[in-house]
Amino acid sequence: MSLFGLFIGPVMLDQPLPTAAEFPFDASHQPLRAITYIHQIIVGLFISAHLCVNAFMALLLWLTSARFKLLTEEFRTITNIYNLAKCIEKHQKLIKYAEDVTLTVRPFAMVTVLFTTVALITFGLVFIAKVPLSLKIQCVLLSSCALLEVFMYAWPAEHLIHVSTNVAQAAFETDWYAKSEYLRKNLQMVILRSQKPILVTLPCGLPSLSLRYYASYLSTIFSYFTTMRMMFEEKEFG
Template structure:
């Protein structure tokens, strides 16, 4: 028997997975103390990640002749930069994200039978993938933390500090700071699913609208569908504005991570290191899929609205009804996409395959250059 996951459980799981980086804004009804606690968590996490990044970058420089340590430091540096960027973008988009999440929460709490049917459909489609990947992100951080105890390393990472760290109190403080920072990086990576939930919600709204469109038989029912269609388009535009730069930061840093990781896999590195790098490359490729899957779904369901309204009983309707139906069909020819002009044409599975192809092309070119230089 498959595990039954409710809509509220799915939301709570995602919200808790990003709790430590404060990317999920509180509702506008929270009191002053709750707002202060939210702001304190954000500033604390941002400061700890920044203090984590600087010695990592120093480690990349210091260990440039030690490929294993350099690769470890470089991969963690890229993940930390992405975490900081996501936190800054979510902070800047706080009012918009607050509105978007409030709209989604309100819809789920007041959903009728038809709406719950589609909510369950989407939860069953993605909850295993969502739970597995989120858990994996935290497990990878846990491996980094446990590894020093098994291999007698000084710290969980290959950071290099510009001061003496032999004093026990300083060592304990820095070790603890790195442990916390690693979990913050995992929490920041989970922001991808916060974005994905908003994208899936758009898909749910379009599918429900499509179901209603097929049942249209009067001008009044059609007018309600037109109003709902405009509301969904507006909501999708707000989501696009809120998440486009989060998506761009993820694509940019993961591209760099995949290219460098693939180069490392070709080097004469220990098998254990290659396994870790392969894991990082796999996670990077998965991260873009988290965006591409729901983005592709939005394109499909927003286009299907035209077919849904076409199947309703409109040919025998009034001239106004015919005109409105034709207007919806015409609008549906231009699907809703999540894109960044000049960088990401549209988030879709086609873009995802193109991303993988282009990234490995960069890798091949860089490999040829390095081989020629060697």
């Protein structure tokens, strides 16, 4: 709705286009104005669609975490062998489901991290340049939104790591010593498998998504910004 409010801005306000931009041609006359207007609308729709996809991927990770949480509670309320066998079967299916979800999320998370990095570097160049204060404020707001996009993946991925490993503790707290040897072996497999967390690993050799990765990502972005600022100052005063 914010995007559509931006689209109708030229109709309600005294501005020619939805967003303030400079072009190498005169966009105040037709048909260039209409073409530029349509182009900005298409770009805005692509951006909003990408944001919706990111939200959907994050919800998939949260849903997977919720299913692990429910399974953990089921392990802690087991009263008979039948319920234990049913929980073991659910755990095997849930691991397969979590692997499918992580494979689905990986390319979208990779694209988000890549384009967010490019956008933050661009915003950093604009911020250290001699531009109006209003444009710098816009860059700060857009940079915050870009960082929130990465955090949208890192937070549920971190939560998934913890809840997927908590199943081992819940399985160990059951009355495994009073069960048959067959169920004890299966329960042992559940505990061993739960010690390996479900990770959302990024392609191209990048580390898995987590809050630790998000902290290192922030550190890297600020390092890039500091380096660009030093280079800009040396070029200006050198």
